[in-house]
Amino acid sequence: MTALISNRVRELRVARGITQIELAQSIGMTRQTVAAIEQRHYLPSLEAAFRLSRALECPLEMLFQWEGG
Amino acid sequence: MSFRQKTALLSALALLAAYGWYFAQVARARTAGPLSDTAMLGLVLPTILAVVVIQVAGAVLIAIFSGERQAPMDERERALSANAIRGAYAMLLVGALAASASVFFGLTAPDVANLALLAVVTAEIIRYGSYVFLHRLAAR
Numbered sequence: 001m002t003a004l005i006s007n008r009v010r011e012l013r014v015a016r017g018i019t020q021i022e023l024a025q026s027i028g029m030t031r032q033t034v035a036a037i038e039q040r041h042y043l044p045s046l047e048a049a050f051r052l053s054r055a056l057e058c059p060l061e062m063l064f065q066w067e068g069g
Numbered sequence: 070m071s072f073r074q075k076t077a078l079l080s081a082l083a084l085l086a087a088y089g090w091y092f093a094q095v096a097r098a099r100t101a102g103p104l105s106d107t108a109m110l111g112l113v114l115p116t117i118l119a120v121v122v123i124q125v126a127g128a129v130l131i132a133i134f135s136g137e138r139q140a141p142m143d144e145r146e147r148a149l150s151a152n153a154i155r156g157a158y159a160m161l162l163v164g165a166l167a168a169s170a171s172v173f174f175g176l177t178a179p180d181v182a183n184l185a186l187l188a189v190v191t192a193e194i195i196r197y198g199s200y201v202f203l204h205r206l207a208a209r
């Protein structure tokens with residue numbers, strides 16, 4: 001199942017040289033959940049999205065994009 | 070597969086194996102006549118012990134070989150766990166009602182207890198199994 005909301009989590013994480021485990025630990029999630037978010041298999045809650053935004057130092061609207069038309 | 074998924078799968082298999090053996094023994098003993106309380110206790114105690122030993126030893130081995138530890142559930146895992154519990158609860162409800170209704174069909178107290186136990190064990194297997202299955206499904 002692929003969400004209608006795309007994200008740049010993987011791109012920004014790799015650019016910052018952070019592993020999935022490190023990112024997961026910094027936002028209080030499991031590595032599997034970070035992987036699911038990156039693969040668009042899971043839509044994080046608003047709180048988790050803000051945590052990701054802060055951890056990756058990227059504004060929320062730049063991190064997630066609506067593709068639903 | 071995360072540590073929690075591995076231990077959930079282990080728990081489902083341990084319950085399936087141990088209680089599979091238990092209910093097979095009960096069915097065999099039941100064909101000879103009504104099951105006594107002590108006979109039932111003699112079967113259920115080693116079964117419970119076997120499940121506990123398998124779960125504890127298995128969790129230790131998984132932790133050693135995978136290098137992972139049990140971490141608190143995050144929001145995604147909580148959602149998947151809640152879905153797994155929903156399915157198990159439906160099974161438990163049906164099983165509890167069936168066990169209660171069996172009183173009207175002349176079953177003995179140990180038979181009713183075994184039906185209730187079957188409902189609990191089946192619900193637990195569904196819970197653990199669904200948890201793993203839902204994780205695999207969500208990853209597609």
